[in-house]
Amino acid sequence: MRVPFFDLRVQDSELKKELLTAFEKVLTHGRLFLGPEVDELESRVANYIGTKYAVGVDSGSSALYLALKVAGIKRGNEVITTPLTWIISSNAIRSCGAVPVFADVREDFNLDPSSVQSNITSKTKAIVPVHYAGHMCDMERIGEVAKKNNLLVIEDAAQAFGASLNGRLAGSFSIAAGFSMNPMKSLGGYGEGGVVVTNEEALYHRLKQYRHAGTTSDPKKLITNDCRVIALNHKMDTINAALLLVAMDRLDKRKQTRESIARRYNEELPRSVQHQRISKGEVHGRYVYVVRTNYRDQLKLFLEANGVETKIMHEPLVCDARAYRKYRVDVPVARKVLDTSLVIPSHEKLTSEQISYVITLFHEFESQADYESATF
Numbered sequence: 001m002r003v004p005f006f007d008l009r010v011q012d013s014e015l016k017k018e019l020l021t022a023f024e025k026v027l028t029h030g031r032l033f034l035g036p037e038v039d040e041l042e043s044r045v046a047n048y049i050g051t052k053y054a055v056g057v058d059s060g061s062s063a064l065y066l067a068l069k070v071a072g073i074k075r076g077n078e079v080i081t082t083p084l085t086w087i088i089s090s091n092a093i094r095s096c097g098a099v100p101v102f103a104d105v106r107e108d109f110n111l112d113p114s115s116v117q118s119n120i121t122s123k124t125k126a127i128v129p130v131h132y133a134g135h136m137c138d139m140e141r142i143g144e145v146a147k148k149n150n151l152l153v154i155e156d157a158a159q160a161f162g163a164s165l166n167g168r169l170a171g172s173f174s175i176a177a178g179f180s181m182n183p184m185k186s187l188g189g190y191g192e193g194g195v196v197v198t199n200e201e202a203l204y205h206r207l208k209q210y211r212h213a214g215t216t217s218d219p220k221k222l223i224t225n226d227c228r229v230i231a232l233n234h235k236m237d238t239i240n241a242a243l244l245l246v247a248m249d250r251l252d253k254r255k256q257t258r259e260s261i262a263r264r265y266n267e268e269l270p271r272s273v274q275h276q277r278i279s280k281g282e283v284h285g286r287y288v289y290v291v292r293t294n295y296r297d298q299l300k301l302f303l304e305a306n307g308v309e310t311k312i313m314h315e316p317l318v319c320d321a322r323a324y325r326k327y328r329v330d331v332p333v334a335r336k337v338l339d340t341s342l343v344i345p346s347h348e349k350l351t352s353e354q355i356s357y358v359i360t361l362f363h364e365f366e367s368q369a370d371y372e373s374a375t376f
C-alpha cells in the first residue's frame with residue numbers, strides 16, 4: 001500500500017465545484033488585485049483569531065517578514081528564535097537587517113523560555129516563537145520573559161492556524177504574527193499565501209503600505225507612486241483569497257479529521273514511540289504529526305520500503321545551515337530532538353486502512369528491531 005505524505009489533488013467533486021464557482025466569480029468581477037475576497041478573508045481571519053486586524057499577503061514568508069518589519073525590527077537588533085524551524089523564521093529576521101540568536105528548545109520541539117532568558121543581551125529586541133507542527137509554545141512563560149525584559153513577541157504561527165492555548169488562538173499573543181496558507185497548512189489555499197494579524201491600528205496601516213510597495217493606494221488611482229517606505233510587492237491574489245474562503249468553510253472539518261488521525265496514532269502506535277504531548281488547555285493545530293524514536297533512521301527506511309512517505313522536518317538546524325554558520329551555537333536539546341524525530345503522514349485524505357497500515361508497520365518494525373524503550 002502507498003501512503004503519501006501529502007496529497008494536494010482536489011478529488012472531492014463538491015469541493016472542486018465550489019472552488020470553480022469561486023474562481024469564476026473573481027474572473028467575472030475582474031478585481032484581480034486586492035479584490036473584495038481579500039477583504040472578506042481578512043475580516044474572517046481576524047474574527048477567527050480574535051485580533052482586530054488581518055492583512056492578506058502573498059506567502060507565510062512575507063507575513064513573518066512584514067510582521068517583523070512593521071514592529072520595527074532593524075539592523076543592530078538581536079531577535080531570539082528557535083533553530084528547529086523552517087529556515088524562513090531566520091531569513092525573515094535577517095531580511096530586516098537584524099541578527100537571529102538561537103535559543104535551545106524543550107523536548108516538545110518548542111522554544112525553551114529559560115534558554116530565551118539566558119540569551120538576552122542589551123541588543124535583544126524581540127522573541128520569535130514558532131509553534132512546531134502546530135503545538136503551542138509555552139506562551140505564558142515566553143510572555144513573562146518578554147515583559148520582564150521589555151521585548152516584543154512576534155509569533156511565527158505559520159504551522160499553527162487554529163491552534164490555541166487556554167482559549168487564546170496562536171497569533172493573538174503577539175504585537176504582530178504571521179501565518180502561512182500554503183496548501184499543506186491547516187488552513188491551506190491553492191497556491192502561496194499568508195496573513196499577518198495584529199491588534200495595533202498603526203501597525204495595520206503600516207502593513208497595508210508595506211505589502212503594496214510602500215504606497216498608500218489612491219482610490220482614484222491617480223497618485224500611484226507616492227512611496228512612503230521602501231518595500232516590494234507582497235499582495236495576496238484575489239483568486240487565492242477566494243479559494244481560501246472556500247477552504248475556510250471546511251476548516252473545522254479538516255481540523256477534526258486531522259485531530260482524529262492524531263488521536264489514533266497517539267493511542268495505537270507502540271508506546272516506545274513518543275509523540276508531542278499536548279499542554280493543559282491546548283488545542284494542537286495539527287499541521288503534521290511528528291514522532292520521536294532513537295531508531296529514527298532505521299524506522300524511516302523501513303516505512304519507506306513499505307510505501308509510507310515520511311519526512312525529517314527542518315534539517316539541518318538553522319544555525320547549521322551554511323548562511324548561518326557564523327551564528328552557530330550549542331543547542332543540545334534541539335540537536336537531539338531533530339536527530340530522533342520523524343514526521344509521518346497525517347493529512348485528511350488518508351483512509352482508515354492507510355492509517356491502520358502505518359500503525360501495523362510501526363508494530364512490525366518494533367517486533368523485528370528488538371526495540372528497546374526509547375529514552376530521551
Ligand SMILES: Cc1ncc(COP(=O)(O)O)c(C=O)c1O
Nearest residue numbers: 059060061086088158180181182
Ligand atoms: C515555521 C514556518 N515559518 C514560515 C513559513 C513560510 O511560509 P510560506 O511557505 O507560506 O512562505 C513556513 C512554511 O512552511 C514555516 O513552516
